Amino acid sequence: MGIHNLERMFQPESVAVIGANERKESIGAALMRNLIQGKYPGKIYPVNVEGEKMWGRQVFRSVADIQEPVDLAIIATPIDTVPQLVRECGQIQAGGAVLISAGGKEIGGKGKEIEAAIRREAETFGLRLIGPNCMGITCSQSALNASFASQMPHPGKTAFISQSGSMYTSILDISLREKIGFSYFVSLGSMLDVDFGDVIDYLGGVTDVSSILIYIEDLSRHRTFMSAARSVSRV
Known part of the structure; x- marks a missing residue:
């Protein structure tokens, strides 16, 4: 699908956090805290089936209850709940979803089915x-920290794309310590949809990226990757 709707994901005007909560050590709480403390300027919608007020905001039992446009959904719930949640995001015409949830193909047959x-x-x-x-993902230009890494990188014009979560946090820690600026951090995980080629194509067309750093563990769409890399290298 190329760069379709990636602009809505990296430059969203609204974000729904599905699985939001206030439990101190939970990912749902970290996602909410990072968006708020990072001073994300758009609308933030906490979604939790319990439907109580949290983080000083109204909580919605489902994304359908929001009844406002949602550009980006962040899903941090058990992976067996994700197919239904993805359907609900599609039904409200959200731009895209970042799936924090683990337990997919890395655990074997059942995960592959999910x-x-x-x-x-x-x-x-x-x-x-x-x-x-x-x-998750971060974008300095839009003050978006849609990840459970607690800090945003210093502003810069380098983008980092990684499959590995540990490499994501390692490079982020080094960049903060050495005061190296980054415009984007993108964690691709299992690459069920968006992959290296898609993100490279998108980043090649934005003004706040002058170089792209990549950590690759495996490639599934080799030709797409090579085409995107060649195209961006000529920009």
Whole structure:
């Protein structure tokens, strides 16, 4: 699907956090805290089936209850709930979803079945997916920390794309310590949809990126990757 709807994911005007909560050590709490403390200027919608107020905001029982446009959904719930949540995001015409949830193909046959169900739901609605099993994404220009890494990188014009969550955090820690600026951090995880080629194509067309740093563990769409890399190298 190329760069379709990636602009809505990296430059969203609204973000729904599905699985938001206030439990101190939880990923749902970290995602909310990072968006708020990072001073993300858009609308933030916490989504939790319990539907109580949290983080000083109204909580919605589902994304359908928001009844406002949602550009980006961040899903941090058990992976067996994700196919239905992806369907709901597609039904409200969200731009895309970052799937923090782990437990997909890396655990074997059952996980592969769940990932296949997630892909089917996303393809039905044209919903873009980053992940599953990823750290999330950050974009300095839009003050977006849609990840569970606690800090944003210093502003810069380098983008970092990684499959590995541990490499994501390692490079982020080094960049903060050495005061090296980055415009984007992108954790791709299992690459169920959006992959290296898609992100390279997108980053090659934005003004706040002059170089792209990549950590690759495996490639599934070799030609797409090479085409994107050649295209960006000529920009």
